[in-house]
Amino acid sequence: MTLVNANAYLNQTESHALAQWTELLRDHEMPIFSDTAGSIDAILNDSKKGAMELAAVILQDPNLTAKLLKMSNTIYYNPSRQKMITVSRAIVVLGFKVIRELTLACSFFESILSPTNKQRANEEIAQAIHAAVQAKAIAIAANDPSPEEVFIAALLHNIGSISFWCFSNEEGERIQMLMANESYTKEQAEKEVLDFKLSELGVSLSNAWNLGGLIKESIHKTKSNKNARVQQVRLGYEVIEALKEGDSSNKMETCLKKIASITGQPIPILKQQIRTSTDVAATLADHFGAHEASICIQQEHHSAPVSEAVTTPTYDKKQLQFQIIQDIGALLSGKIDINVLLEMVLEGIQRGIGMDRTIFSLLTTNKKNLIEKISLGWRKNSYAQKIKFNISTSPKNVFASGLDNRQGLWLDAVADAALYIASDIDIIGKNACFLMPVCANNQVIGLIYCDRVLHQQPLNEDDFNVFKYFVQQANIALTLYRIQH
Numbered sequence: 001m002t003l004v005n006a007n008a009y010l011n012q013t014e015s016h017a018l019a020q021w022t023e024l025l026r027d028h029e030m031p032i033f034s035d036t037a038g039s040i041d042a043i044l045n046d047s048k049k050g051a052m053e054l055a056a057v058i059l060q061d062p063n064l065t066a067k068l069l070k071m072s073n074t075i076y077y078n079p080s081r082q083k084m085i086t087v088s089r090a091i092v093v094l095g096f097k098v099i100r101e102l103t104l105a106c107s108f109f110e111s112i113l114s115p116t117n118k119q120r121a122n123e124e125i126a127q128a129i130h131a132a133v134q135a136k137a138i139a140i141a142a143n144d145p146s147p148e149e150v151f152i153a154a155l156l157h158n159i160g161s162i163s164f165w166c167f168s169n170e171e172g173e174r175i176q177m178l179m180a181n182e183s184y185t186k187e188q189a190e191k192e193v194l195d196f197k198l199s200e201l202g203v204s205l206s207n208a209w210n211l212g213g214l215i216k217e218s219i220h221k222t223k224s225n226k227n228a229r230v231q232q233v234r235l236g237y238e239v240i241e242a243l244k245e246g247d248s249s250n251k252m253e254t255c256l257k258k259i260a261s262i263t264g265q266p267i268p269i270l271k272q273q274i275r276t277s278t279d280v281a282a283t284l285a286d287h288f289g290a291h292e293a294s295i296c297i298q299q300e301h302h303s304a305p306v307s308e309a310v311t312t313p314t315y316d317k318k319q320l321q322f323q324i325i326q327d328i329g330a331l332l333s334g335k336i337d338i339n340v341l342l343e344m345v346l347e348g349i350q351r352g353i354g355m356d357r358t359i360f361s362l363l364t365t366n367k368k369n370l371i372e373k374i375s376l377g378w379r380k381n382s383y384a385q386k387i388k389f390n391i392s393t394s395p396k397n398v399f400a401s402g403l404d405n406r407q408g409l410w411l412d413a414v415a416d417a418a419l420y421i422a423s424d425i426d427i428i429g430k431n432a433c434f435l436m437p438v439c440a441n442n443q444v445i446g447l448i449y450c451d452r453v454l455h456q457q458p459l460n461e462d463d464f465n466v467f468k469y470f471v472q473q474a475n476i477a478l479t480l481y482r483i484q485h
Contacts, residue, residue, distance in 0.1 A: 135236025160202025
């Protein structure tokens with residue numbers, strides 16, 4: 001084999017190994033994050049999509065919803081301490097950018113955290129959270145237009161290393177053995193065992209997950225990159241490396257000078273900011289559920305013990321309904337953001353009543369179909385896929401009946417079996433359900449449908465009355481919105 005052919009063979013082997021690990025992490029170990037990252041990318045790349053679509057992504061996953069609401073109630077994200085019990089309100093109060101940051105972060109931690117994470121994995125997670133908090137503080141001090149983007153870019157900066165160490169077995173042990181016993185550098189050991197470096201895995205994963213913008217730019221390590229925001233991300237990591245050598249080390253002095261040059265703040269203020277951010281990082285790690293990582297930050301940097309106790313406010317269905325109705329009333333009293341309000345209505349139905357699937361569909365111009373506008377709880381092949389219902393009048397089907405009943409329709413799968421035609425059953429199955437048309441200026445424009453297909457809990461009169469009330473709020477909002485515009 002010639003030297004040229006040998007090099008080509010080695011490159012091919014490296015590419016294959018890297019592709020295998022990328023596929024393993026993307027499709028098998030971290031599918032939750034893969035789905036969320038893909039959905040967020042689709043929203044960001046479509047100028048017509050925004051807060052409503054982001055809320056729908058969050059609400060598809062009850063665990064993600066709970067974790068995001070918990071984080072929305074922390075001082076770090078919500079210094080005013082307004083209670084957040086709905087995703088809709090969190091978006092209104094905290095803003096789209098903050099919720100996007102939280103969605104990616106919560107989804108990431110939901111994918112990687114487990115009771116079996118080894119020490120090295122927890123150290124990687126601790127480093128990422130600590131660097132992210134330090135980078136965001138630097139961004140705020142530098143008057144960056146979007147510190148949230150800097151935070152998430154820093155959090156995912158070493159995504160290859162974090163993902164690998166959370167799911168590695170023998171390969172991880174072999175890398176650590178080489179570093180401990182044979183004096184390999186970190187990158188040499190990675191190359192020896194894996195045929196690629198973990199920084200390369202980070203680049204590959206960022207491409208697979210379509211992590212664009214600042215995340216991608218900071219992961220693709222090019223020394224010539226002069227982007228000030230990439231520098232903020234990297235400074236976050238420089239700070240924690242400098243902290244390992246001490247507050248008075250030469251490395252810390254160099255780091256502080258760099259931060260001072262981009263923020264204009266004096267060194268004593270920056271030192272205090274770094275200490276504060278270290279304490280914040282330990283607390284934040286604990287709230288994300290990364291308890292071992294929180295301990296790592298505290299022990300390594302002598303941070304103050306975590307003290308802020310935060311839990312997601314717990315409400316029974318009646319309380320949740322009341323809170324959402326209050327939030328809807330507040331939106332109706334001012335200039336209406338119709339997308340947020342419609343999402344709030346669907347969240348009220350989905351979480352307030354306890355439905356498994358809820359969907360708002362718009363009537364097509366030919367009035368033969370209903371096309372999904374927003375859905376919660378529906379299993380689809382991709383975020384971009386839209387659910388489509390046929391409207392059949394001969395024979396009359398579920399959706400034609402729903403559109404004809406402006407006071408709302410409660411269907412029973414047995415008593416109303418004749419309405420469930422084949423095309424309906426293919427999409428929704430054959431379950432008890434609520435339906436009600438959505439109107440604007442007394443004109444039907446769409447339909448809201450919901451059911452309990454997963455848990456098969458019976459529907460009752462109270463549920464139906466609350467469902468109708470929420471749809472009526474949507475109708476009022478649409479009518480007011482048209483008057484305003």
